[in-house]
Amino acid sequence: MGRSEEKKRIKREALLTSAFDLFTEKGINKTTVSDIVKKAELAKGTFYLYFKDKYDVRDKLIAMRAVRIIEQVGDELIKEGNEREVSFEEGIIFMADKIIDRFTKNKPLLLFMGKHLSEAIFTRGSTEEEKNRCLEIFDKLIEPSGKVFRNKNVMFYLLIEVMNSTCYDCIIRNAPVSMDEMRPELYATLMSIIKQFEV
Amino acid sequence: MGRSEEKKRIKREALLTSAFDLFTEKGINKTTVSDIVKKAELAKGTFYLYFKDKYDVRDKLIAMRAVRIIEQVGDELIKEGNEREVSFEEGIIFMADKIIDRFTKNKPLLLFMGKHLSEAIFTRGSTEEEKNRCLEIFDKLIEPSGKVFRNKNVMFYLLIEVMNSTCYDCIIRNAPVSMDEMRPELYATLMSIIKQFEV
Amino acid sequence: MGRSEEKKRIKREALLTSAFDLFTEKGINKTTVSDIVKKAELAKGTFYLYFKDKYDVRDKLIAMRAVRIIEQVGDELIKEGNEREVSFEEGIIFMADKIIDRFTKNKPLLLFMGKHLSEAIFTRGSTEEEKNRCLEIFDKLIEPSGKVFRNKNVMFYLLIEVMNSTCYDCIIRNAPVSMDEMRPELYATLMSIIKQFEV
Amino acid sequence: MGRSEEKKRIKREALLTSAFDLFTEKGINKTTVSDIVKKAELAKGTFYLYFKDKYDVRDKLIAMRAVRIIEQVGDELIKEGNEREVSFEEGIIFMADKIIDRFTKNKPLLLFMGKHLSEAIFTRGSTEEEKNRCLEIFDKLIEPSGKVFRNKNVMFYLLIEVMNSTCYDCIIRNAPVSMDEMRPELYATLMSIIKQFEV
DNA sequence: CATGAATGAGAATTCATTCAT
DNA sequence: AATGAATGAATTCTCATTCAT
Numbered sequence: 001m002g003r004s005e006e007k008k009r010i011k012r013e014a015l016l017t018s019a020f021d022l023f024t025e026k027g028i029n030k031t032t033v034s035d036i037v038k039k040a041e042l043a044k045g046t047f048y049l050y051f052k053d054k055y056d057v058r059d060k061l062i063a064m065r066a067v068r069i070i071e072q073v074g075d076e077l078i079k080e081g082n083e084r085e086v087s088f089e090e091g092i093i094f095m096a097d098k099i100i101d102r103f104t105k106n107k108p109l110l111l112f113m114g115k116h117l118s119e120a121i122f123t124r125g126s127t128e129e130e131k132n133r134c135l136e137i138f139d140k141l142i143e144p145s146g147k148v149f150r151n152k153n154v155m156f157y158l159l160i161e162v163m164n165s166t167c168y169d170c171i172i173r174n175a176p177v178s179m180d181e182m183r184p185e186l187y188a189t190l191m192s193i194i195k196q197f198e199v
Numbered sequence: 200m201g202r203s204e205e206k207k208r209i210k211r212e213a214l215l216t217s218a219f220d221l222f223t224e225k226g227i228n229k230t231t232v233s234d235i236v237k238k239a240e241l242a243k244g245t246f247y248l249y250f251k252d253k254y255d256v257r258d259k260l261i262a263m264r265a266v267r268i269i270e271q272v273g274d275e276l277i278k279e280g281n282e283r284e285v286s287f288e289e290g291i292i293f294m295a296d297k298i299i300d301r302f303t304k305n306k307p308l309l310l311f312m313g314k315h316l317s318e319a320i321f322t323r324g325s326t327e328e329e330k331n332r333c334l335e336i337f338d339k340l341i342e343p344s345g346k347v348f349r350n351k352n353v354m355f356y357l358l359i360e361v362m363n364s365t366c367y368d369c370i371i372r373n374a375p376v377s378m379d380e381m382r383p384e385l386y387a388t389l390m391s392i393i394k395q396f397e398v
Numbered sequence: 399m400g401r402s403e404e405k406k407r408i409k410r411e412a413l414l415t416s417a418f419d420l421f422t423e424k425g426i427n428k429t430t431v432s433d434i435v436k437k438a439e440l441a442k443g444t445f446y447l448y449f450k451d452k453y454d455v456r457d458k459l460i461a462m463r464a465v466r467i468i469e470q471v472g473d474e475l476i477k478e479g480n481e482r483e484v485s486f487e488e489g490i491i492f493m494a495d496k497i498i499d500r501f502t503k504n505k506p507l508l509l510f511m512g513k514h515l516s517e518a519i520f521t522r523g524s525t526e527e528e529k530n531r532c533l534e535i536f537d538k539l540i541e542p543s544g545k546v547f548r549n550k551n552v553m554f555y556l557l558i559e560v561m562n563s564t565c566y567d568c569i570i571r572n573a574p575v576s577m578d579e580m581r582p583e584l585y586a587t588l589m590s591i592i593k594q595f596e597v
Numbered sequence: 598m599g600r601s602e603e604k605k606r607i608k609r610e611a612l613l614t615s616a617f618d619l620f621t622e623k624g625i626n627k628t629t630v631s632d633i634v635k636k637a638e639l640a641k642g643t644f645y646l647y648f649k650d651k652y653d654v655r656d657k658l659i660a661m662r663a664v665r666i667i668e669q670v671g672d673e674l675i676k677e678g679n680e681r682e683v684s685f686e687e688g689i690i691f692m693a694d695k696i697i698d699r700f701t702k703n704k705p706l707l708l709f710m711g712k713h714l715s716e717a718i719f720t721r722g723s724t725e726e727e728k729n730r731c732l733e734i735f736d737k738l739i740e741p742s743g744k745v746f747r748n749k750n751v752m753f754y755l756l757i758e759v760m761n762s763t764c765y766d767c768i769i770r771n772a773p774v775s776m777d778e779m780r781p782e783l784y785a786t787l788m789s790i791i792k793q794f795e796v
Numbered sequence: 797c798a799t800g801a802a803t804g805a806g807a808a809t810t811c812a813t814t815c816a817t
Numbered sequence: 818a819a820t821g822a823a824t825g826a827a828t829t830c831t832c833a834t835t836c837a838t
Binding site: 115118119122123151153154157158161162165166169173175176177181182185188189192193195196197 | 352368376381384387392
Binding site for chain 4: 817
């Protein structure tokens with residue numbers, strides 16, 4: 001990568017980081033392009049060299065964050081798998097558990113992500129390549145179990161969607177019940193879904 | 200109700216109706232308070248006598264519509280029940296079917312509702328009374344079956360949430376698959392969830 | 399005074415009191431007629447039965463307060479005069495002293511009065527009668543001294559004006575010096591002015 | 598100064614000039630930011646690049662005008678001093694005379710300045726530098742006389758304040774007497790004040 | 797007299813976007 | 818590629834005032 005390419009990457013990165021901080025801090029509606037460039041210490045016009053508008057940035061951030069969450073939790077699972085035998089079902093619960101943890105500790109992140117996790121992963125993944133990385137993580141999860149599932153993507157979509165929705169409603173809105181009350185039901189539901197797709 | 204109370208109700212109604220039409224037509228961001236009052240044939244200031252801002256109207260509309268959808272589909276189910284024996288599970292499928300139909304035919308409505316159906320019903324229901332009406336509909340659905348469920352509200356939350364999410368993603372975004380492809384999996388998932396809660 | 403006359407007086411009074419509280423609290427520009435009637439627990443329209451607009455209220459309040467200040471300080475002076483011999487010059491100093499005290503303890507009042515004290519007394523006195531009461535106070539002050547002044551009203555105007563201006567600038571703005579530093583110079587100036595008018 | 602700096606100065610100037618014209622013409626309350634930018638032939642938003650709001654402009658204008666008045670009258674006095682011997686006292690009278698003249702001929706200016714002359718000079722002078730220029734003018738006035746005064750700034754504050762107040766009340770409100778009737782008393786008062794500060 | 801809902805002109809201010817430098 | 822001053826349409830919201838009840 002050339003010098004100038006590198007400089008550009010840094011600027012893009014600065015804009016994304018600043019925007020993310022502001023979006024999670026005060027919401028997208030109250031964040032202006034001015035705020036973003038000020039925080040990134042760049043000129044107003046520069047923003048438009050990299051992004052169409054702030055909604056463009058938001059979409060890219062949601063996609064990036066969604067992928068990152070899955071990747072990081074996937075990595076943790078791999079580590080766990082190195083230490084003890086982990087069945088597919090256990091793996092899913094493990095991931096759900098880690099994601100719930102993460103969101104419980106970082107409500108602004110959850111607020112920002114909304115219920116867009118699966119959407120970001122399955123249809124907008126910031127790049128095709130990232131999207132595939134996510135799907136691969138799931139595939140690797142199934143592999144050792146030797147199980148066969150029809151319609152894997154739909155299954156994963158449903159698993160993520162149920163998990164994301166309950167996180168959002170229980171953690172942010174504390175309704176219909178608290179996350180703690182929901183957790184066992186959520187896990188049971190995840191299990192039900194998996195069973196349903198097993199061939 | 201007094202004359203003036205009645206007049207106020209009509210004005211409030213006009214604002215809500217106009218706002219709903221505009222929100223579904225061109226989205227909330229592109230709809231201005233000016234647009235709403237113009238359509239309602241009222242003065243700008245009048246809007247602010249009834250609502251805080253357009254987001255206030257949106258929240259109230261989502262709540263109202265959510266309740267209305269459940270009520271109407273509930274009514275249809277009652278009619279159906281008068282004509283033939285309908286089990287609880289069949290009833291849920293029937294309702295899901297009707298809701299999918301409704302959203303398929305009215306994408307702007309779905310776009311407007313987003314994934315807020317359960318939230319509107321379980322935590323914001325425009326009034327406590329409306330919220331209870333919704334829950335009652337579900338109760339009536341269970342009754343004749345003689346079945347017993349633990350944590351009914353959580354079950355209903357999950358049923359509605361899964362249905363709402365899949366509708367939104369499959370109908371609006373056509374992803375991860377089309378609604379037609381999703382439908383059998385959705386139904387199976389609804390069934391799994393019910394089973395899981397049965398005592 | 400009839401029953402209804404009395405009721406009207408009470409309402410007028412409530413509006414004046416509420417307005418005064420709000421004006422001193424957050425300034426006239428940030429006070430709305432709505433605020434005033436809400437505080438007075440009256441209807442919006444009622445305001446306009448008693449006053450032209452909020453500036454009308456302000457003018458009346460300034461005039462009333464100006465007169466009240468002079469009267470109260472005049473009363474204190476009379477009491478003082480009953481206890482010890484007080485020359486005209488001493489009387490003026492006494493009054494200035496009391497006024498400075500009052501304003502130092504009640505900056506919002508001073509902020510509200512601005513530099514309008516003499517104007518309120520000499521040209522707008524809420525009623526002709528009140529205005530005359532003020533002038534009489536000064537006359538009574540001169541009487542016992544046996545001194546003769548030309549152009550008494552101009553003299554009083556200058557005395558009040560200098561006192562009001564220095565209070566405002568020194569107490570509110572603390573400039574060009576503090577009130578404590580200004581006080582001896584102010585007193586000297588008041589004495590100079592009196593001397594100048596003595597025949 | 599760079600090209601763009603120069604352009605900015607011109608725009609700021611245009612806004613100040615337009616605002617001043619409108620403020621003196623129809624008062625600050627009836628002048629809107631829209632009026633100002635229209636007159637300055639600039640865009641609405643541009644106003645907010647240079648000033649916080651119209652009150653910010655007013656404050657800056659009052660300060661500028663106050664300084665300008667003192668400077669111009671000071672210049673006239675210097676010219677006069679070149680032609681004939683002028684004592685300190687005569688100088689003050691000369692300046693008072695010129696200021697009264699100016700205000701009599703330009704009542705809107707006086708209306709706009711209000712009783713803020715000394716405040717603008719002694720505490721807000723648009724810049725520290727301008728403020729000092731004003732004080733210097735007074736110093737130069739004293740110098741040739743060889744006289745010594747204690748607390749010069751307080752003396753000048755009082756001289757200006759009395760002059761400003763009487764101008765405002767007599768010229769604008771014609772009360773308690775006309776400016777012509779007030780003039781000899783004003784002059785005498787100015788002389789008394791000077792005497793009082795002489796060491 | 798009193799009310800307070802309704803009005804609607806219009807004020808303030810913002811902010812995305814452009815473009816000359 | 819980067820800048821940031823300038824733009825001005827767009828938007829929100831206020832608030833004095835009216836008037837039917």
